[in-house]
Amino acid sequence: MRVGAALPPSVSSIDEIEDRLRERRYIGDRALATAIFLGLRLEKPLFIEGEAGVGKTEAAKVMADVLGARLIRLQCYEGIDLAHAVYEWNYPRQLLHIRLLDETADRRLAEREIFSPEFLLRRPLLDAIDNDDPTPPVLLIDEIDRSDEEFEAFLLELLSDFQVSIPEIGTIKAKKPPFVVITSNRTREVHDALKRRCLYHWIDYPNLDKEVEIVRARAPEAADGLAREVAALVQGLRSMDLYKVPGVAETLDWARSLAALGATRIDNSLVDATLGAALKYQEDLERVREKVPDLVAQAKRA
Amino acid sequence: MRDEGAPANVDLLPRLSAFAHLLHDAGIEAGPRRLTDAARALNHIELSREADFRAALRTVFVSRKEDIPTFEAAFDIFWAPPDPRVSAGTIPGRSRSLPMAPERARAWSAALGLNASQMNREQEARSVPASSSGYSAEELLRHKDFDEMTWQETEQVRRLLEQAAWRVAERRTRRMRPSRLGSIDLRRSARHAIRSSGELMRLFHRRPRMRRRPLVLICDVSGSMERYSRLLMIFAYAIARREDLEAFVFSTRLTRITRQLRQRDIEKALDSVSKGVHDFSGGTRIGDALADFNRHWARRVLGHGAVVIIISDGWDRGDPAQLTAELIHLRRSAHRLIWLNPLIGSEGYQPLTRGMAAALPYTDDFLAAHNVQALDDLGRLLGGLGRRGSRARV
Numbered sequence: 033m034r035v036g037a038a039l040p041p042s043v044s045s046i047d048e049i050e051d052r053l054r055e056r057r058y059i060g061d062r063a064l065a066t067a068i069f070l071g072l073r074l075e076k077p078l079f080i081e082g083e084a085g086v087g088k089t090e091a092a093k094v095m096a097d098v099l100g101a102r103l104i105r106l107q108c109y110e111g112i113d114l115a116h117a118v119y120e121w122n123y124p125r126q127l128l129h130i131r132l133l134d135e136t137a138d139r140r141l142a143e144r145e146i147f148s149p150e151f152l153l154r155r156p157l158l159d160a161i162d163n164d165d166p167t168p169p170v171l172l173i174d175e176i177d178r179s180d181e182e183f184e185a186f187l188l189e190l191l192s193d194f195q196v197s198i199p200e201i202g203t204i205k206a207k208k209p210p211f212v213v214i215t216s217n218r219t220r221e222v223h224d225a226l227k228r229r230c231l232y233h234w235i236d237y238p239n240l241d242k243e244v245e246i247v248r249a250r251a252p253e254a255a256d257g258l259a260r261e262v263a264a265l266v267q268g269l270r271s272m273d274l275y276k277v278p279g280v281a282e283t284l285d286w287a288r289s290l291a292a293l294g295a296t297r298i299d300n301s302l303v304d305a306t307l308g309a310a311l312k313y314q315e316d317l318e319r320v321r322e323k324v325p326d327l328v329a330q331a332k333r334a
Numbered sequence: 335m336r337d338e339g340a341p342a343n344v345d346l347l348p349r350l351s352a353f354a355h356l357l358h359d360a361g362i363e364a365g366p367r368r369l370t371d372a373a374r375a376l377n378h379i380e381l382s383r384e385a386d387f388r389a390a391l392r393t394v395f396v397s398r399k400e401d402i403p404t405f406e407a408a409f410d411i412f413w414a415p416p417d418p419r420v421s422a423g424t425i426p427g428r429s430r431s432l433p434m435a436p437e438r439a440r441a442w443s444a445a446l447g448l449n450a451s452q453m454n455r456e457q458e459a460r461s462v463p464a465s466s467s468g469y470s471a472e473e474l475l476r477h478k479d480f481d482e483m484t485w486q487e488t489e490q491v492r493r494l495l496e497q498a499a500w501r502v503a504e505r506r507t508r509r510m511r512p513s514r515l516g517s518i519d520l521r522r523s524a525r526h527a528i529r530s531s532g533e534l535m536r537l538f539h540r541r542p543r544m545r546r547r548p549l550v551l552i553c554d555v556s557g558s559m560e561r562y563s564r565l566l567m568i569f570a571y572a573i574a575r576r577e578d579l580e581a582f583v584f585s586t587r588l589t590r591i592t593r594q595l596r597q598r599d600i601e602k603a604l605d606s607v608s609k610g611v612h613d614f615s616g617g618t619r620i621g622d623a624l625a626d627f628n629r630h631w632a633r634r635v636l637g638h639g640a641v642v643i644i645i646s647d648g649w650d651r652g653d654p655a656q657l658t659a660e661l662i663h664l665r666r667s668a669h670r671l672i673w674l675n676p677l678i679g680s681e682g683y684q685p686l687t688r689g690m691a692a693a694l695p696y697t698d699d700f701l702a703a704h705n706v707q708a709l710d711d712l713g714r715l716l717g718g719l720g721r722r723g724s725r726a727r728v
Binding site (some may be wrong): 062069070073076111113123126184228231232233315 | 378379389510528634
């Protein structure tokens with residue numbers, strides 16, 4: 033097998049991935065670009081972990097865009113099973129079809145007919161494996177920590193040979209395996225065997241300059257001064273002792289809310305009124321409310 | 335396109351393999367598969383860019399956040415450019431240490447040409463935790479060996495605990511399974527109907543699959559709890575054998591011991607717990623420990639309707655208001671909050687300690703934990719856990 037067959041010829045270096053992420057207004061670090069690049073080159077799934085709201089899902093979306101590939105997303109949840117993740121027969125249609133046959137029809141032929149791909153409901157995983165795309169799709173398995181062990185075990189199998197067998201049809205093997213991105217919020221530990229198959233990347237909270245850059249790129253409606261002050265505010269909040277520390281998604285929400293209110297700079301009353309965009313626990317809100325003037329002053333100095 | 339088999343730099347392979355070995359000794363999984371991946375990865379990057387080199391090896395060898403600092407330290411120690419000044423300990427890149435046994439560390443420092451005494455000093459420095467609070471003056475930094483505690487019936491107790499018949503109660507999951515009773519499984523029924531030419535000949539049923547609730551144990555091992563520590567660790571070990579258990583201990587700080595308890599041999603498990611916990615028999619700050627738990631662990635271990643068990647005598651030197659606030663938060667995120675107090679067994683005990691008085695209103699159950707019988711009672715409670723409301727109080 034040729035190395036990097038999955039890679040469009042135009043993506044030839046880490047620099048290029050970095051540039052392309054940036055063009056698409058995704059401000060990541062070089063280590064992420066390296067992990068993506070190696071994932072494509074070694075044809076290994078990429079396992080991205082990080083706290084909620086640091087841009088894990090977004091990374092996969094932008095990547096599909098970078099590669100010019102289709103994004104197929106599987107959102108995990110507790111109890112997700114093969115019927116929801118891989119395929120299911122369209123039973124109502126099959127029943128209808130068989131009922132409408134007249135007496136003389138060949139039953140055996142009819143049965144073969146209703147178990148043909150036409151009656152198959154394709155779910156994301158089958159879709160990703162059975163693809164004819166010129167560039168293989170990006171398969172995003174989102175929030176795997178929400179699924180259960182049974183599903184993890186199945187994924188492990190799928191990721192090792194990229195094939196699915198459907199008893200009535202046969203085994204379907206990927207012509208070109210999709211590029212797989214798995215994300216986890218770490219609400220539980222994902223099994224080592226699954227992680228072992230993947231390249232791993234931990235997305236941390238960005239530092240101040242990077243966060244300012246992210247706000248400017250993704251919430252351009254916020255004025256420059258506002259972008260910097262909001263980013264600095266959130267950095268201040270992250271150093272506090274809170275139940276739920278705000279992520280980058282919260283920074284963006286906050287900047288957008290303030291911009292929508294017509295603010296170009298922050299002040300105590302504006303921050304107090306919009307604190308809910310960043311903090312989601314009552315205890316955290318109470319704790320921070322007392323300190324708003326300090327936080328604002330500190331953010332203005334940053 | 336370069337060929338996969340031949341590495342870009344042949345000289346690199348033995349060094350890479352030595353690095354994998356170092357990672358392995360430092361507790362990171364670095365088997366042949368990962369080594370192969372690493373060698374392949376290096377074919378695709380510019381080796382002269384240190385940041386890329388580092389990121390490439392990290393993405394291959396690391397698979398959990400906790401291992402990142404270990405990896406970074408190993409990388410710094412191993413790949414730092416050789417420099418005569420190293421032995422003087424002035425190169426920041428090399429003034430790192432790794433979590434491994436001192437004799438292993440000595441062997442590595444010799445192999446890497448590091449000054450042995452420097453590495454040893456760092457190893458020793460590591461075993462003294464940085465002061466995490468202003469309370470550290472009273473934090474008793476003793477490396478308590480379990481064997482020194484006298485508990486005559488240890489063996490007997492362990493056997494009793496391992497044989498105990500109870501299991502933690504189950505909860506409904508969202509996954510369905512076939513069953514004779516329960517709601518109708520339309521999918522299976524329809525499928526069967528198609529086989530019989532569209533006639534609905536037979537109805538199939540399904541119902542939710544049941545699973546045991548996860549248990550989270552948060553155990554006080556401070557000075558006042560000293561005489562119970564070993565027994566309670568045996569208790570934790572016995573539960574970990576058969577239940578889905580996350581275990582933590584605290585005195586002035588919170589330490590997770592889940593991985594240590596998973597070892598097959600009980601003595602080894604207890605030994606690695608005592609090595610991993612640095613403040614056995616220190617002071618007690620329950621509020622701090624729970625605050626740490628609520629912020630850093632609750633979201634990770636309290637999914638799927640977990641039952642939380644706190645074992646403490648409630649002798650607390652922290653702020654009762656903080657303890658109350660953290661308990662309220664904890665109780666909201668747990669399916670059930672059980673407090674075990676070994677003192678309950680003693681004659682005429684009243685929960686009057688400040689900590690206990692603060693905690694009592696916010697626990698679902700308040701039970702004894704002073705002997706095997708009491709732990710057995712706990713087991714029965716865990717086995718019968720249904721809805722909230724039916725509280726057990728002493």
